[in-house]
Structure formats: structure tokens, C-alpha cells
Amino acid sequence: EIVMTQSPATLSVSPGERATLSCRASQSISSNLAWYQHKPGQTPRLLIYSASTRAAGVPARFSGSGSGTEFTLTISSLQSEDFALYYCQQYNNWPPLTFGGGTKVEIK
Amino acid sequence: QVQLVESGGGVVRPGRSLRLSCAVSGFSFSLYGMHWVRQAPGKGLEWVAIISYDGNNQDYADSVKGRFTISRDSSKNTLYLQMNSLRPDDTGVYYCAKQGGSGFSYYGLDVWGQGTTVTVSS
Numbered sequence: 001e002i003v004m005t006q007s008p009a010t011l012s013v014s015p016g017e018r019a020t021l022s023c024r025a026s027q028s029i030s031s032n033l034a035w036y037q038h039k040p041g042q043t044p045r046l047l048i049y050s051a052s053t054r055a056a057g058v059p060a061r062f063s064g065s066g067s068g069t070e071f072t073l074t075i076s077s078l079q080s081e082d083f084a085l086y087y088c089q090q091y092n093n094w095p096p097l098t099f100g101g102g103t104k105v106e107i108k
Numbered sequence: 109q110v111q112l113v114e115s116g117g118g119v120v121r122p123g124r125s126l127r128l129s130c131a132v133s134g135f136s137f138s139l140y141g142m143h144w145v146r147q148a149p150g151k152g153l154e155w156v157a158i159i160s161y162d163g164n165n166q167d168y169a170d171s172v173k174g175r176f177t178i179s180r181d182s183s184k185n186t187l188y189l190q191m192n193s194l195r196p197d198d199t200g201v202y203y204c205a206k207q208g209g210s211g212f213s214y215y216g217l218d219v220w221g222q223g224t225t226v227t228v229s230s
Contacts, residue, residue: 096167096170
């Protein structure tokens with residue numbers, strides 16, 4: 001099973017600033033990585049797939065990069081609605097699909 | 109619009125069974141793989157099971173293998189999760205999710221239901 005590790009666990013950012021979230025895979029997953037946003041009490045939302053392709057309707061301030069074992073989700077200018085939990089998920093070698101433990105983006 | 113609506117959650121004693129349902133609308137159900145994902149209280153997302161678009165292939169997380177069964181009824185546009193021998197660590201919110209990409213293609217889980225809560229407690 002591929003283990004996904006996200007860092008940091010919590011990221012404190014001021015509105016308008018850039019946020020950089022990291023995700024590491026325990027072995028190479030090529031570009032088979034997705035990112036999700038999850039707000040408490042709401043449904044998870046697909047942001048990025050294939051490491052860097054934005055899902056339909058996702059604002060351009062969200063961007064993904066990386067391949068192999070190291071990946072990054074960048075939010076270029078944080079808006080109030082962006083404060084949430086973010087998960088990465090690998091789908092290179094599945095089942096099982098595996099999620100990272102999540103990064104909480106909070107208001108500084 | 110595309111919509112997934114789960115039902116069937118509740119409070120159940122350890123060792124008992126529960127069946128979750130996920131009614132789908134707004135897309136061609138029979139073209140897409142479908143998944144169940146859960147979230148235990150205070151924990152992250154955990155993938156539970158997948159069923160292929162045609163219903164011929166299923167797979168499960170090790171934590172539920174042999175106890176849970178995923179199925180689908182295309183005539184009713186409904187996904188199911190039969191959960192047997194429930195344990196306290198099965199407690200959580202259960203989401204059904206649509207696979208992005210038709211057939212066996214995977215581009216993330218692009219549509220999620222609102223979730224249904226399962227509590228396993230004596």
C-alpha cells in the first residue's frame with residue numbers, strides 16, 4: 001500500500017497570501033495524484049487531478065505540481081472561502097486508493 | 109444537476125448490520141465506477157470500496173474486506189453498501205462518490221454525496 005504524507009498538518013496564512021501544501025508518496029506514483037478540499041459539514045470537492053489539472057469550476061488560484069513522489073498544491077492568493085482541510089490522494093497503484101492525513105489551512 | 113444522496117445511516121450495536129444507499133441522478137450511472145469513502149470522527153478520509161461501471165468488479169479496503177459488500181442497481185440508479193459484523197471503529201460519515209472518467213478511467217472522485225452517519229456503539 002502506498003502511504004501518502006502531507007505537510008504541514010496546519011498552515012496559518014493571512015487572506016491574500018500564498019499557501020503551499022506538500023504531499024509525499026512512499027513510492028513513485030507518476031502524476032496519478034488528486035487534491036481535494038473539505039470544509040466541516042460539507043462535501044469534499046475535487047480540486048486537481050493528474051497532479052496539475054484543475055477540475056471543472058475550480059478557480060485558477062489553485063494549482064498543482066509535481067511528479068514521482070513529491071507534490072505541491074499552491075493557492076496563490078487565499079480567499080476567505082479557501083480556509084479548509086486539503087487532502088491528497090494517489091491512484092497510481094490501487095486499490096486501495098490512499099489519502100494523505102490532510103493539511104488544515106487556517107486564518108493567521 | 110448531478111446529485112448523489114446517501115441514506116441508511118444510523119446507530120447500531122457492534123456485530124449488527126446496516127445497508128447504506130446512494131441514489132444518483134443527473135448523469136449516466138452505468139458509465140462510471142462508484143466508490144464509498146468514510147471519515148471517522150476527528151480523522152481524515154479513508155477509501156472503503158469501489159465497484160466498476162458495469163458492476164463486474166469490486167474491491168475493498170483491508171479494514172472492511174469480508175464484512176462489507178458494495179453493489180449497484182442500474183435500473184434504480186442506486187449504489188449500495190452492505191455492512192455486516194460492524195465494529196466501533198466503523199463509526200463515521202460515509203460518502204458515496206462518482207469516479208471522474210468513464211469506464212475504467214480514473215480522474216479523481218468528482219462528485220460526492222452529502223454523507224450519512226453510521227455510529228456503532230453498545
